[in-house]
Amino acid sequence: MFHIPGHHHISMITKNASENNHFYTQVLGLRRVKVSVNQDDPSMYHLFYGDKTGSPGTELTFFEIPQVGRTYRGTNAITRIGLLVPSKDSLKYWKSRFEEYGVKHGEITMYAKRPALKFEDPEGLRFVLVVSNGEKVDHWETWEKSDVPVEHQIQGMGTIEITVRRLNKLARTLTDMFGFVGVSQTEDEAIFQSIKGEVFGEIIVKQIDGPSEKPGRGSIHHLAIRAKNDAELAYWDERVKKRGFHSTGIVDRYYFKSLYFRESNGILFEIATDEPGFTVDSNVDQLGTKLDLPPFLENRREEIEAKLSPIEENGKKILP
Structure with a gap:
């Protein structure tokens, strides 16, 4: 039987690619x-951020929708993203950095039983930095050109928070279908791990009644969890279908293969393969420096580029 090695990536909505x-x-x-x-929908950008090579478990991805409205927060949604940092000293570094850059943040506290620091991006997307205690994914690579010192760099995804009306429904999906382990549970909150004791596959589920979230800028579209290869993905496709969920079937995204399904609360999950990765069409040095298209869209490049707004950095156009 296969198991889920951890998170793969998480995808959000932004209004402005340059910002x-x-x-x-x-x-x-x-x-x-x-x-x-x-x-x-090739009329919109899909941006990926991560470690040196965009390793599985480190990727934050964004769809740019310029006309998108605000998010109306509610339940039945993925509501916070945990990012791993090496130490408690790192939290102090980040608190100071957030103050320098005017980033909305809280005080150093505890979250999912770990030292943590909550913050938001400029569009209100909610994050929390959590201390990894060395529990980062093994393939995480330092980005040596980052402005952040190596000893405080973000090491990928940690605890992902999901808020639902029916905790037990999601709990059974995570444990019975995917083999997640429950490590703590109260009446309205539970923590699950894909590998016991490891934070890089951790999900905290909070049960809150009320209206469903209305997504907009700064909202989370879906969470992708890992399958190591095609064989594992095919196995999970069958498991999803046998559980009674509708699977999209396996979709070739060129940089990975994946499938999508919604669990009983309406949370959208993706299962994505580790391979082949972002270097399939770029060498490591060139990653993120040009507009890359999968082969089936390459013959539409001129049309696609004409519809995309330039991405600017420090007042200069850098893409497309």
Whole structure:
């Protein structure tokens, strides 16, 4: 039987690609590892940020929708993203950095039983930095050109918060279908891990009644969890279908293969393969420096580029 090794990536909505690029590269110090388009709607950018190569488990991805409205927060949504940092000293570094850059943030506290610091990006997307205690994914690579010192760099995704009306429904999906382990539970909150004791596959589920979230800028579209290869993905496709969920079937995204389904609360999950990764059409040095298109869209490049607004950095056009 296969198991889920952890998170793969998480995808959000942004209104402005240039402002988004500034925050995630210049403030958070992540690498822009891929600039592409939404393969289902190539009129919009799809931006990826992560470690040096955009390793699985480190990727924050954004769809740019310039006309998108605000998010109306509510339940039945993915509501916060945990990012791993090495130490408690790192939290102090980030608190000071957030003050320098005018980033909305709280005080150093505890979250999911770990030292933590909550903050938001300029569009209200909610994050929390959590201390990894060395529990980062093994393939995380330092981005040596980051403005953030190596000893404080973000090491990828940690605890992901999901808020639902029916905790037990999501709990059974995570444990019975995917083999997640429950590590703590109260009446209205539970923590699950894909690998017991490891934070890089951790999900905290909060049960809150009320209206469903209305997504907009700064909202989370879906969470992708990892399958190591095609064989594992095919296995999970069958598991999803046998559980009674509708699966999209396996979709070739060129940089990985994946499938999508919604669990009983309406949370959209993706399962994505580790392979082949972002270097399939770029060498490591060139990652994120040009508009990359999957082969089936390459013959539409001129049309696609004409519809995309330039991405600017420090007042200069850098893409497309």
